[in-house]
Amino acid sequence: MNWDATDNLIIELIKKNENISNFEISTILDIPEDEIVQRIGKISDTRSKILIVDDEIDTLLPLQRSLEVEDYIVVGASNGKEALIKAITDIPDLILLDLMMPEMDGYEVCAKLKTDELTKNIPVIMLTAKDTVREKVKGLDIGADDYVTKPFHLIELKARIKSVLRRSKNQ
Amino acid sequence: MRLRSELFILFLIISVVPLSAVVYISYDYGKEAIRESVMYNLLGATDNTGNAIDNWMDARKDDIRVIAQSRVTLASQKEHFKEFLDTFEREHKGAYMEFYLLDLDGNITFSNLDRTGNESEEIYFIEASKGKTYVSDVYQSNITGAPEIIITSPVNKNGDIEAVLAARVSLENLYRIIEKIDIGKSGEVFIVNQNGDIIFHENRSRILLDNIKNNFAVKEVTYEKNGINEYVNYEGKNVLGSYYWMSLYRWGLIAEQNIDEAYAGILMLGRVLVGISILALMGVIFLAVVVSDNITRPVKSLEEGALGMVRGNFRPIPVASRNEIGRLAEIFNSTAVELLEIRKKLESKIELANKDLEKKNKELIDANKELRKLDELKSDFLSLVSHELKTPLSSMKISTEYLESDANIDPAGRKEIHQIILRNIDRQTRLINDILDLSKIEAGKTELKFEIIGIKELADASYENIKQLAKKKNISITLDIQDNLSPIMADREKLIIVLNNLFENAVKFTPDKGSIILSAREDANGITVIMKDTGIGMEKEKIEKIFDKFYQVDGSSRRKTGGCGLGLSISSEIIKAHESVIHVESEFGKGSTFSFKLKKNG
Structure with a gap:
């Protein structure tokens, strides 16, 4: 899975706080909330x-x-x-x-x-x-x-x- | 054994056996001859001496008889008689030692030595008194010690015996007679009486009257025999002795000679013969060596020559003579030269054959490589064709199966898939047509539909087909064909296929922004169509192969350029059907030019 640096940051944040909301991540990384949702979807994609x-x-x-x-x-x-x-x-x-x-x-x-x-x-x-x-x-x-x-x-x-x-x- | 030794021994046997026989026989004969001559000489000398003694004794007897008969004796004048006797004695140089007269009683009545005495008992007196002239045995003189005899003879007067005349006679003279017999250094000459007593010996110091009757010659001579023989003498020595019987005085003369000395000639002969034999043997050996050498040398050189020929370093054999061996050597030489020539020829032939074989072998290997390459090309091509045929099929199959599936496909996606299927059906169709076309043309089953057409029309049609593709690659195509060219007689559709193929190839192998020019030139024989591009071109050795079926200039680039290597084969076959050929000129990296000439109508 080709994760980039942003994906890694998102994963780090989620590991620190499991209950963190998309909005909070969006605020911390200064990225639109839609993109955060898309990226999380991609990261959590388990398909082959x-x-x-x-x-x-x-x-x-x-x-x-x-x-x-x-x-x-x-x-x-x-x-x-x-x-x-x-x-x-x-x-x-x-x-x-x-x-x-x-x-x-x-x-x-x-x-x-x-x-x-x-x-x-x-x-x-x-x-x-x-x-x-x-x-x-x-x-x-x-x-x-x-x-x-x-x-x-x-x-x-x-x-x-x-x-x-x-x-x-x-x- | 070596020939030389055999010959040597043979020569030796041939010469030594007769030589030995000759030497032995001559020795034997020589020995006998020498022996006989020695015996003859000794015997002769003995006889002569015996005769000489006889004569001398006879002379003495005659002397006495004559004196006894003479008047001087009868006169009995003593003075006168003495004088006469002295004179007689002097004349005979000391042979007579004494003269004396005896009366019939044996008394000495007269002696020139004035001796007296009675000798009536002596046999010489008795015999003489009976009327015989008698010679006594030898005795040694009391006075001189020399051997002496007494000779008596009756003195007759008027027919009656009146007295006896006796004379002492010295045998000194016998020594001189006997000296004439050559008996060498060790020989002996002596006289025996009938009893075998030595009465005289040439050696004065010998004691007389020594009986040696056991001596062979003495025995023989006392049997009153004459002769010669070899025997062991009384001293135990081997001697050759001759004996002579003097019957008148009953004496035997014996001359003995040491046998070795007598036969010295035989020993000498033996030595000479041995010497000659040794010289002859040496000569024979020398000759045998020389002759066997002479015979074996050419044979030896023949052997060496033959060996040399076998080993391959033949040198001609020197021909030393004109005999059979010399001729054999000559024949051998010429045969060897011929053989060597034949061998050389054979070797060069074998070499040639080997070279030929190598060449053929190489050709075979090359041909085999070529075949393998062709085989590889073929299987490459088959795998390509199989891929080319299977790829569109595979695509269609997947597409169809996808459409068949329960998947929810949107209309746009469905259309896209349909287009894929159609495209691949076309592709498959084209490929199959190409293959069929080619096999038909190759099999000569395609009938060309000849019609009168213009080149320009064909070029335009083909250009229409290619221009989209050229535009994609930004390649410019120029048609340089004049309107007023003569029409040609050709199959329209087939020629368009040719031009299409050439165009497709030109576009395929020309990089972006290149250019292609299609031109046509007319001359008296027909119209030449030329397609020139600024493409990648190709190496000369590949030009010959591009018309081969399945051939791809660069195998790995086939997917990049497309096609399966049939286009040029088909084109070539079509132009061939128009009784022409496609010419290709190309330089690697600088583009290619394809051209063919078509007949004008009429």
């Missing part, structure tokens, strides 16, 4: 966040919508570089990673994620049209937690997402 990485906007968009319906927070990235940045700033609970992307492909992104201390514990599900055993093994070797071939059934993907999230939370 999923980062979808796919260069095909036509795939990314319907997938994002479908997962949002399932009550996930969804962040999109259309290439490898963006994905690596968002993995750090947005701290997703799970990453859905397309393999065939220009410039930096899914294997490279995954390898980088898995070698970075900040991101190595984020589970990764690979999405790809490549369905040979060799490619699946390569993906899993690099550190992917699961592998789903395109085209897939939405329900299956959702089930796998739930399963991977459950496992990562138990650890």
Whole structure:
């Protein structure tokens, strides 16, 4: 969760006094009360966040919508570089990673994620049209937690997402 | 065993065996001859000496007989007789020691030495008184100690024996006779009587009348035999002795010679033969060495040559002679040279073959690499095609499933999803059409619909299709085509596809704010269409491959530029169907120019 300094101040104030009102916080931090309400809502949001990485906007968009319906927070990235940045700033609970992307492909992104201390514990599900055993093994070797071939059934993907999230939370 | 030693031994055997036989036989013959000659000489000398003694004795006997018969004796004039005898004695140089007369009673009646006495008991007196001339045994003189004999002869007067004349005769003269027998240093010459007593010995100091009957020669001679033999003498020495019987006086003359001395010639012969044999043997050994060397040397050099040939450092063998071995060496040399040449040829052939093999192997490896690369390209392409086909499908599937879900979707969102679905259906359709088009053209199943058309019209149509895309990238497109160009005969739709593809590629590979010029030039043979861009261009080695199916200049950039590598393949096939080719000129980083020529109508 990408909290900024203001969010941290709000949390500090709430920790000192559990019964503090939004108005009091607004007065102390000199921020409008509406924003305080929004920020507290965001901070207290317990939904899982999923980062979808796919260069095909036509795939990314319907997938994002479908997962949002399932009550996930969804962040999109259309290439490898963006994905690596968002993995750090947005701290997703799970990453859905397309393999065939220009410039930096899914294997490279995954390898980088898995070698970075900040991101190595984020589970990764690979999405790809490549369905040979060799490619699946390569993906899993690099550190992917699961592998789903395109085209897939939405329900299956959702089930796998739930399963991977459950496992990562138990650890 | 080595050939040289074998030959050496063989030569030695061949020469030494007959040599030894010859030497042995000559020695044997020589020995016999020497022995015979020695014996003959000794025997001859003994005979001669015996004869000489006989003659001398006969002469003495005759002397006495003649004196006895002479008138001087008969006259018995003593003074006169004495004078006569003295004269006779002088004439015979001391052979006669004494003359004396005996009467029939044995009394000495006269002696020139004035001796007296009676000798009637002496056998020489008795025999002479019976009328015989008699020679006594040898005795040693009382006076001189020299051996002497007494010869008696009857003195007849008127037919009756009146007296006996006796003479003492010194045997001193015999020494001189005997000296003529050569018996060497150790030899002995002596005379024995019938009893085997030595009555005379050439060594004056020998005591006479020493009986040596056990001597072989003495035995033989006392049996009145003559001869020669080898035996052990009375002194126990090996001797060669010859013996001669003088029957008149019953004397045996014996000449003995030490056998070693007698046969010294044989020893000498043996020494000479041994010397000759040693010299001959040395000569034979020398010859055997030389001959076997001469024979084995060329054989040895043949052997060395053969070894050299086997080891590869062959040197021609020196040909020393014209005989069989020399010819063999010559043949060997020429054969070796031929073999070496063949070997060289073979080696160079093998080398060539090896090089060829290496080259072919390299070619195979290269071909294999090429194949592997092609295989990789193919599987790359398949995976791309599969991705290209699956991506729109996947998008449509997700979208549809989303719409199907129970989610509460607002109308705007729903519309957005619908548009995604439609867009992906179009994309899928286009891709499938491209693949189908290409396979049809490749299979030669596309029939071109030829019609008369103007280039300008085609260019305008194609420009309409691309201009939106060019505008997005801020690329300027210029059409440099004059209105008055001759019409061409071509398939309108297919040529538009070609121009579209070329435009799409040009836009794809030209950076923002670049420019593209499409121009057409007419000449006598037809109209050349040229599309020039200011794009990224490409390396020369890639130009050949861009018309290959599935080929992408830069694999990793395919997603950035889009397309699946079929556009140029399709275009190339279409232009080929118009009996022409697409030419490409390009320089990396400076843009590319695609051109093709079309036939004019008629």
